[in-house]
Amino acid sequence: MSTRDITFAQALNQALDGELARDPSVFLLGEDIVDPAGGVAKVTLGLSGKYGRKRVRESPISEQAIIGAATGAAMCGMRPVAEIMIADFYAVCLDQLVNHAAKLRYMSGGRTHVPITVRGMSTGGMMFGAQHSQMPEVWMAHTPGLKVVVPSTPADAKGLLTAAIRDDDPVVCIESAGLYATKGPVPEGEYVVPLGRADVKRAGSDITLITYGKTVQDSLDAAEQLAGEIDVEVLDLRSIVPWDAEAMIASVTRTRRAVVVHQAVERFGVGAEISAWLTRELWGTLEAPVGRVGGEYTPVPYSPELEAAHLPSPARIVKAVRATCGF
């Protein structure tokens, strides 16, 4: 497969472009997504020009109405892709997402279903303060009916978003804004990464770092720092729901140690679930309790030193890896 080096944001744009071209039932809606703005992060740049403002629709600042419109249209044969500009704003439309989109298939006994994709950026580490910096994946993951993907590379961004749009369930795609400008090789043309398949981003034999999104790079940096001392495997989950149980079991059965790393607040987070689950599945195999590295249990602070203290970092990951290996 031929690849080209493009940014994470361009890769997302390719996925949207490809699906708009392929499937007439796909349409986009969201705030500021039409040209010339092309979205606050330019992810949708050029698409309203190419496909028209009927299929790439500018919406008012109305997150409930955006998710509701996507949900209703999806029940009637469309495949909407709704943009929620910044992940914190999911709080504004959780009723539509959690009480409606997620549950309509179940509440209707399968008579209706909601093939929507909701995508947008998450931030953190950018001095945006407590209402523009959260990672909300656990809000969705704790809601049966929703799927959640968090890509970490440009190629995964394209492949996962394409899979999300084609999926028959509501999928939330959380894109780390800090990754938008990162470049990497991305397959040209149609490219699908199936939901629920983890990816070994670095092979190792002593311990598995289970992570996703922005902290994949932090984990790779930590692994590099530990090279020669501890041989670290970095397993990128890529999708939280469904998650790749097989890959986690296979990797941790081999390494017998694991640390889960995510940007979201550690307490009650995805890491807690994975830790509890792995402990039950691999009790007797594990050499140490499954470690966790996540945000501290505070709102995300503004001042850079405070924010850095809140967020996970390669240094904290290194510390957690050493602690888990020294257990």
Added chain:
Amino acid sequence: MTVPDAGSRLRIYETMRTINLTDERVRGLLMSGKIAIIYYSPRGQECIPAAVGAALEPDDYTVTTYRGIHDSLAAGASLEEILGEAFGKATGTSKGKGGPMHLSDPSCGLMATTGIVGGGLPIANGVALASQLQDLDRVTVCYFGDGATNIGAFHEALNMAAIWDLPVVFVCQNNEYGEYSPRMETQKIERISDRAASYGMPGVTVDGNDPDATYRVAAQAVGRARAGEGPTLIEAKTYRFMGHLFGDQMPYMPQEEYQARLAADPVPRYRALLISDGVATGAEMDGIDARIGAEVDRAVQAALDAPMPDASELFTDVYSEVRS
């Protein structure tokens, strides 16, 4: 103003009567202890969906709210399935997994019933948007109560429907109470339809217990929507005869007001009007009532006799593929 034709008027009456008798049977079962379910009686509000429904085409869409058994029946959903769902049976609209607050039947255009006040309005927009994008001239009717006009989703949805000229008719069934609170203690405007002005859409208030007037207003709004002229907010004024949910003693409803509204029960009133207008004779009406009564009894019995869902249904319909 013209009245709807005789066929439409009879159809409206039959729907009202079906709702009325279904509600009586369900309350009878609750009172006798034969069933124990949460039940939001539509008694007193029969006219609105019956009249609005008569102004719709068979492939139009409906989105409604938890007090919505009447809306579902008027949309054409099967009575046996509605009751099956209310009783938690495998034969229900949602195989017993939704309950009476979540009825749906896409085969008759009933796309969703929400248990969240105001939650249906943004979704109705999406249903209407699909029709618009697919170049279908289908209209979506969205029912909700007066209380829903105080929640943020109402504002967001009406604004979006207006700017996108969506083929949707918002029908507020104003029964003067939001749960256990009188409407005028929770909003300051006498006419809910006035709110339409702030979205740049027509708003009209109608006596929602007058089937002919409600039909006319609905037909006009449906016509506008179908012609691509955008949404309308209809405030259909009505009254709740059985309080918020079954068992409500209604201490917050003034007795005098309540008795006056009961005396003006829209179902027998419309029956008498149709007889006096020569649409049907008293004997013919007796025949209609008997036929509907038998249909309702048969559906109630079938729903009572139906099996409960199999335990394996717990894990189906969460996702497109079954996960455990």
